[in-house]
Amino acid sequence: MGISFYLPLAASVLLAVLAPPAGRRLPPRTAAWTLLTAAVVAAGAWATVLGMLGFTLVAQIPQVAAEGRWSPHLLAADTPVERPVAAACVLAVVVCTGALLLALWRGMRELAAAWRECRGLPDAGGLTVLDDPVPAAFALPGSPGRIVVSSGMLRVLPAGERHALLAHERAHLAHRHHVFLLVFRLSAALHPLLRPLMRSGGFALERWADEDAVAAVRDRATVARAIARAALASREARTRGLAATNGPVPERVTALLRPPARRRRDLVAVIACLAVVCCASLGQAADSLDRVFDSAAATAAPAPRLAVHKALPEEFHGAVHVERGSR
Amino acid sequence: MEPAAEGGRQGRRAPGKLEGEVLAALWAAGEPLGAGAVRDQLAGDPAYTTVLTILTRLHDKGLVTRQRSGRAHLYAPVRDAAGYAAAGMHDLLAQGGDRAAVLARFVSELSEEDERVLERLLRGSAAD
Known part of the structure; x- marks a missing residue:
């Protein structure tokens, strides 16, 4: 009984652990979609299993049991989940749901702010230049989205590299990368083990935009130089804040100086298999939980059978099946 | 000329995209440029008249200033067109x-x- 609950949890954890290294070996576009799928499946299965395990305890509350028409005593006697485990799951579900709602609220508020800002900015074919010597560039999602670049950034880049920068930001907007980022963020809020996957996902999106820029300027080295120059210029100009973190910039540049990554169907297949196993085992877990509740409900009404089950707790499930067959 | 495959995809978007590229080129230059000099800064070798049309449109939007220089115009970006200082x-x-x-x-x-x-x-x- 226990195994059917823990299999989807195990698959979910495996997805969280294996998807980031797989993503690093895939072409960025494939990587982003693979990571997104892994994140959604892993977070969904994680939350559902915890919810199911926790519900075995919540369902023992008399009011809940009355609503669902099962016997709380039978359920308590027959639950496949230890009380402390179920209690921990209830707590985890509450905490994770809280984190999810908070992340959702923040994400939506930021997107709404970006949309408002987009409407107020002057537009030249989707580009807004801010007159500021500090080199900076980013894509602001909206309807339509905007590329925001400072004049300082435009002045440090030669023509070809400027073209690469604009193509990179345009790719972010065209492929709606902000939606990917939001989903990565929400899944990581729900399932803390997905945090490394969220970072890998963000990196895959940057690489995706880099490769789109390569398609636009038709030279990998130009895009690599644009990123390197922009990063160095930003660094020199930035006076506040510590740049202690090892940014993903050198990795992006290195990837651009190598030939493009080959398609790796095998890696995608492994992640897809894990996702399928995760979903299928989740269905099985739901099914077995359903049977527990069925038996608690079926035997709640007639008193004599209750006595039988109390006498033979370990054979309870066998008894339920016999009884079902006889009906 | 752009290859057909990409030209086809970018065809519809090209004017808007080029508008951004023109504005970016003017900002990058740091000094007023004529339409020909702007054109030299752009990828994909657009027609001179196209660049001129875009410069006129940017001028109409108030993003670019225009000053006469001999028989042609020189263009420069309007500093703080975004109301940068005022709008936080x-x-x-x-x-x-x-x-x-x-x-x-x-x-x-x-x-x-x-x-x-x-x-x-x-x-x-x-x-x-």
Whole structure:
């Protein structure tokens, strides 16, 4: 009984652990979609299993049991989940749901702010230049989205590299990368083990935009130089804040100086298999939980059978099946 | 001329996209440019008249100033067309890329090691 609950949890954890290294070996576009799928499946299965395990305890509350028409005593006697485990799951579900709602609220508020800002900015074919010597560039999602670049950034880049920068930001907007980022963020809020996957996902999106820029300027080295120059210029100009973190910039540049990554169907297949196993085992877990509740409900009404089950707790499930067959 | 495949896809978007490229080129130059000089800065070899049309449109939008120079016009970007100083755009620029839902900056921060790697790369490519 226990195994059917823990299999989807195990698959979910495996997805969280294996998807980031797989993503690093895939072409960025494939990587982003693979990571997104892994994140959604892993977070969904994680939350559902915890919810199911926790519900075995919540369902023992008399009011809940009355609503669902099962016997709380039978359920308590027959639950496949230890009380402390179920209690921990209830707590985890509450905490994770809280984190999810908070992340959702923040994400939506930021997107709404970006949309408002987009409407107020002057537009030249989707580009807004801010007159500021500090080199900076980013894509602001909206309807339509905007590329925001400072004049300082435009002045440090030669023509070809400027073209690469604009193509990179345009790719972010065209492929709606902000939606990917939001989903990565929400899944990581729900399932803390997905945090490394969220970072890998963000990196895959940057690489995706880099490769789109390569398609636009038709030279990998130009895009690599644009990123390197922009990063160095930003660094020199930035006076506040510590740049202690090892940014993903050198990795992006290195990837651009190598030939493009080959398609790796095998890696995608492994992640897809894990996702399928995760979903299928989740269905099985739901099914077995359903049977527990069925038996608690079926035997709640007639008193004599209750006595039988109390006498033979370990054979309870066998008894339920016999009884079902006889009906 | 652009190859047909890409030309087809970009065909519809081309005017808007080019508008951004023209404005970016004017900002990058740091001095007023004629339409011909702007055209030299653009990828894909657009027609002179196209560039002129775009410059006129940018002028109509109030993003570009125009001054006569001999028989042609010179164009320069309007500083602070975004109302940058007034509208608190400093915040947008300062934290724009740090907000997670908004996309990350074009480049993130660097460690010293990163910096050395990148400088070597740029020096190497300049020597080519």
